[in-house]
Amino acid sequence: xxxxxVVFGAIEEVVFGHPAAGAIVAQMDRLGTRRAFLMVSGTLNxxxxxxxxxxxxxxxxxxxxxKPCRRIRRxxx
Numbered sequence: 001x002x003x004x005x006v007v008f009g010a011i012e013e014v015v016f017g018h019p020a021a022g023a024i025v026a027q028m029d030r031l032g033t034r035r036a037f038l039m040v041s042g043t044l045n046x047x048x049x050x051x052x053x054x055x056x057x058x059x060x061x062x063x064x065x066x067k068p069c070r071r072i073r074r075x076x077x
Contacts, residue, residue, distance in 0.1 A: 002066075006039075020050055021057035028061065035063040042067060 015023045028036060036058055038051065045051045045067050055062050 019053070021053040024054055025057050025061075028058075035061055037063045037066070039066045 015027065018026075024036065027033075038054065040051050051065070051067075055065065
């Protein structure tokens with residue numbers, strides 16, 4: 001079982017209309033970010049090659065990959 005805490009701040013910007021791998025690298029360069037940790041959905045990871053493209057583009061800058069982020073099950077009351 002994994003434990004931890006993720007805090008998301010306000011979304012400052014959304015990039016669209018560009019391939020994800022290149023857009024992520026460009027944003028990291030713009031922000032001066034050295035490493036990225038990827039949290040991805042199982043479906044996106046299994047059924048597309050987008051995550052592989054992102055990891056390839058990041059190279060050594062990819063700090064790690066958490067997969068899969070599972071759907072949260074609703075508790076019936």
